[in-house]
Amino acid sequence: MQVAALQIPATPPRRPRSVRVSAEMECADSSTAEEPEPMSPTGRILEEMGVCIIVVMGLGTPVNLPVFRAGIETELVTRFPRFRSVQVMDGSKDGKPGWVQTKVNMDDHIVVPVLDPVAVVSDPEKTVEDYVASLSTLPMDRCRPLWEFHFLHFPTSEATSTAVLRLHHSIGDAMSIMTLFMASSYSTADPARLPAMPPPPKRTGAIYQRQPRPALSSFGDYLAWVWSYFVLVWHTLVDIMLLAATVLFLSDTRTLFTRADNGESHRRRFFRFVHRSISLDDVKLIKTIMNCTLNDVLVGVTSAALSQYYFRKSGRTNTKRIYLRSFVPVNIRPISSRQTYVTKVETGNQLSSLICPFDVALYSDPLEYVRKANRSMHRKKSSLEVMFTQVVGELLVKYFGVKIGAFIFHRLGTRTTIALSNVIGPAKHITLCGHPIAFMATSIYGQPQALTMHYLNYGSTITIIMAVDDAQFPDCHQILDDFAESIRLIKDAAALSKLTTTTE
Structure with a gap:
């Protein structure tokens, strides 16, 4: 020891x-x-x-x-x-x-x-x-x-x-x-039982999974089915071109979230890790009212919180939208494999990635942040970008060496603004190695971005974890305060929207 x-x-x-x-x-x-x-x-x-x-x-x-x-x-x-x-x-x-x-x-x-x-x-x-x-x-x-x-x-x-x-x-x-x-x-509640698993999501595969051919009862059904493949091909081609452009020349607008040295320095940076827990029920309430996913809500809250921080910190009065992008790691395992964890723990990294847009803007309606996130994520689900990134990454390492593969992914990281990742944890509190776990917060360091957001579902809470370059974000706790305020505003707006709809 x-x-x-x-x-x-x-x-x-x-x-x-x-x-x-x-x-x-x-x-x-x-x-x-x-x-x-x-x-x-x-x-x-x-x-x-x-x-x-x-x-x-x-x-x-x-x-x-x-x-x-x-x-x-x-x-x-x-x-x-x-x-x-x-x-x-x-x-x-x-x-x-x-x-x-x-x-x-x-x-x-x-x-x-x-x-x-x-x-x-x-x-x-x-x-x-x-x-x-x-x-x-x-x-x-x-x-x-x-x-x-x-x-x-x-x-x-x-x-x-x-x-x-x-x-x-x-x-x-x-x-x-x-x-x-x-x-x-x-x-933790019953030490004789294994921890409760979260309910399985609707999808059983990666972010995109080809749907089986439906029963075509009319020409319109057949046309819609064929059209879905045209949309898939078009979206995939656009995403591939944007990936290539990002590696070659395309970079996000420089803001206070952009890494200060623009990714050129290879010094070992001092990362600070801070976290804040929010109610899972609050996020589920917004999800249900807006008919979207938990990820949509979390990305929308992130956009709202960073927008508040940006306009307050920069002192800008021009609230024109700023289009930025996030680097999103994606788990490519079948989701159903989570249910077999008792008999088999998979090793290694089975990840691909997406590049998703998000806005820095001030909207009069807080729900607009979630709507924007929902449209963005829905668009990504009709693309094979995840599969393309996985295959290209493996080919780069196999035929050109790991340094080329690492260089490409480093370029994707330095030319986007933040990294976002969501991890699903136990549905109830667990006891690990004889000790009850009150909370968990997971993050990473060594990534090229100056700001990385992780979300971890644990029990009845979602923990928001930030890994920040300490020199660039000495006031990182203010961003967590903005998260708490943003989730409150979006929840109240969603509840009011539901009430108005019910009254009508």
């Missing part, structure tokens, strides 16, 4: 500098003769870009370190092969990385920092926030499996203690990590 005897507000212990693993697999378990398991193309791109995942978990009880440690070892490490694997080079000409299992020394993966007691007492929330932010500046030791737990033994307003999981994104994506948590936990 690593204990940091540091008497500063929130700085974790120093870690060994990254060491590139040799072809001889010097860091792997020498007793195993297995061949390296290839890393997925997406994993290789994320490995090249140095993207890491941060999961902050507020615990409902004080940390019982022996119990939590035993739970990590018997549940997480056992179920998830990447937690007991190291990256190695397979010795081929292009040096493709792979995974080889090794023995896990738990002491290498558990960190208990000793922080300044004055800072802890005076502002525990700020101490946790500063500590988590400082992790974004520290490299990970590649001679070990690329994950670690940090435990903070003091209460905050949201939890009795805090556990922070940091892992390299090449290990897996947010869905695989959330699935691992659900497979390894129990219901």
